[in-house]
Amino acid sequence: xxxxxxxxLPEIIRRREQDLLERWMKEQLSAVSQRRxxxxxxxxREQSREFLDLVAQAAAKTSLSxxxxxxxxxxxxxxxxxxxxxxxxxxxxxxxxxxxxSLKQPLFDLLRQEYDGQAAALTEELWAASAxxxxxxxxxxxxxxxxREAVILRQQQEMLELSTPVVKLWDGVLALPMIGTLDSxxxxxxxxxxxxxxxxxxxxxxxxxxxxxxxxxxxxxxxxLKTITAARLMGAECIISGIRPQIAATIVHLGVDxxxxxxxxxxxxxxxxxxxxxxxxxxxxxxxx
Amino acid sequence: MERIPILKMGAFLxxxxxxxxxxxxxxxxxxxxxxxxxxTGARGVLIDISAVEVVDSFIGRTIANIAxxxxxxxxxxxxxxxxxxxxxxxxxxxxxxxxxxxxxxxxRGMALLQGEARSSSRVQAGEADGDAEG
Numbered sequence: 001x002x003x004x005x006x007x008x009l010p011e012i013i014r015r016r017e018q019d020l021l022e023r024w025m026k027e028q029l030s031a032v033s034q035r036r037x038x039x040x041x042x043x044x045r046e047q048s049r050e051f052l053d054l055v056a057q058a059a060a061k062t063s064l065s066x067x068x069x070x071x072x073x074x075x076x077x078x079x080x081x082x083x084x085x086x087x088x089x090x091x092x093x094x095x096x097x098x099x100x101x102s103l104k105q106p107l108f109d110l111l112r113q114e115y116d117g118q119a120a121a122l123t124e125e126l127w128a129a130s131a132x133x134x135x136x137x138x139x140x141x142x143x144x145x146x147x148r149e150a151v152i153l154r155q156q157q158e159m160l161e162l163s164t165p166v167v168k169l170w171d172g173v174l175a176l177p178m179i180g181t182l183d184s185x186x187x188x189x190x191x192x193x194x195x196x197x198x199x200x201x202x203x204x205x206x207x208x209x210x211x212x213x214x215x216x217x218x219x220x221x222x223x224x225l226k227t228i229t230a231a232r233l234m235g236a237e238c239i240i241s242g243i244r245p246q247i248a249a250t251i252v253h254l255g256v257d258x259x260x261x262x263x264x265x266x267x268x269x270x271x272x273x274x275x276x277x278x279x280x281x282x283x284x285x286x287x288x289x
Numbered sequence: 290m291e292r293i294p295i296l297k298m299g300a301f302l303x304x305x306x307x308x309x310x311x312x313x314x315x316x317x318x319x320x321x322x323x324x325x326x327x328x329t330g331a332r333g334v335l336i337d338i339s340a341v342e343v344v345d346s347f348i349g350r351t352i353a354n355i356a357x358x359x360x361x362x363x364x365x366x367x368x369x370x371x372x373x374x375x376x377x378x379x380x381x382x383x384x385x386x387x388x389x390x391x392x393x394x395x396x397r398g399m400a401l402l403q404g405e406a407r408s409s410s411r412v413q414a415g416e417a418d419g420d421a422e423g
Contacts, residue, residue: 199373
C-alpha cells in the first residue's frame with residue numbers, strides 16, 4: 001500500500017467537504033430503504049458531517065489501509081455508536097451499512113474531478129478509498145450484529161427467569177408449571193430451582209405440570225426422568241401431570257419408560273394424589289346460610 | 290484412622306456423616322456397618338448425608354453397596370438429607386440408587402423406618418397386610 005504521504009484524500013475531503021456532504025446526503029436520502037420516520041434529515045446530516053470530519057482527521061494521521069490503527073479509533077467509536085443505536089431503532093443490517101457504502105459514489109465522483117487526466121494516480125486513490133470504505137462498512141455490520149446478539153441474549157435470559165417458577169400449593173406440596181420448549185439449559189435451571197425449593201420448604205411431593213410443553217423428545221424425557229430421580233434421591237416424590245394425548249403417544253413410541261413415575265392427566269388429579277401423600281383430604285361442606 | 294460413628298437407637302442404627310467422604314473412610318464405614326448390623330440384629334439403618342457436599346462415583350457406589358448389603362442382612366436403609374448438588378451428580382453418574390429409601394431429613398427418615406418395622410411385624414404376626422399407611 002502507498003504510504004500516507006501520497007494520498008491526497010484528507011486534503012480533498014477538507015477542501016470540498018460541503019460539496020461532498022451535499023452529494024452524499026442526496027445519495028442517502030434517495031436510497032429507498034432510508035427510514036425517514038426513524039431518523040430526521042438534520043440528524044443524518046449531523047452524523048454524516050461528523051463521519052467525514054473524523055475520516056479526514058484519521059486519514060491525515062496515518063495511512064488509509066489501516067483502520068485498526070489507533071488514529072482510526074474515533075471513527076470506529078462513532079460508527080460503533082451509530083450502528084448500535086440504529087440496531088436498537090430497528091434498522092436492518094443493509095440499511096445500516098448503506099450509511100458508509102453510499103459515500104462511495106460521491107467520493108469517487110470527486111476524486112475523478114480532482115485527478116482529471118492522471119489515470120494511474122486516480123486508480124490508486126480509488127482503490128485505497130474503496131478498500132477503506134469497504135472495511136468501515138463491514139465494521140458497521142459487525143457492530144450491528146453484536147448489538148442484535150446482545151438483545152437476543154438478554155431476552156433469552158429474561159425468558160429463562162420468567163419461565164421457571166416453583167410454586168407452593170400446600171404445606172409439603174410444590175408445583176412446577178412448565179411452559180415452552182425444554183432444552184438442556186432450561187431443564188438444568190428448572191431442575192436446580194426445584195431441588196433447591198424442595199430443600200428450603202421440606203416438601204414431600206412435587207408436581208411437574210407439562211401442559212404448556214409443546215413437544216417431548218427423548219432428550220426432554222430423559223431430563224424429566226433425571227429431575228425426578230434426583231428429587232427421589234433427596235427424599236421427595238414427583239408426579240407428572242398434564243400429559244396430552246399426542247405427547248403420551250410420542251413417549252410410548254420413543255420407548256421412554258415412565259412406569260416408575262406417577263402420571264396424572266390434570267394438575268387437579270395430581271394435587272389430589274399429593275394431598276393423599278401428605279395425609280390430607282378435601283371435603284365438601286354444606287353451604288352456609 | 291478416623292471412623293464414622295454408628296449410633297444405635299432401639300432397633301435402628303443411625304449414621305451421621307459429618308466429614309467429606311474419603312475412599313478409605315467409606316470402606317471402613319461399610320465394614321463397620323455390616324458388622325454392627327449382624328451383631329445387633331438391627332431392623333433399619335438411617336444414613337444422614339446432609340453435611341456431604343461432594344460425592345464421586347466411588348462414594349456413590351459404596352452407598353448403594355451398603356444399602357444392598359444391609360437389605361441382605363434384613364435391615365432397611367434410608368438415606369436422608371441429600372443436597373441438590375449431590376443428587377444431580379449421582380443422577381448424572383447414572384447412580385440412581387434403586388432400592389434405597391430416601392427422606393428429606395432424619396425425622397422423616399425415622400418415621401419411614403418405624404412405619405416399615407410396624408407393617409413387617411404385623412405381617413409376621415399373621416395379620417392382614419391391608420393398609421400401606423406409614
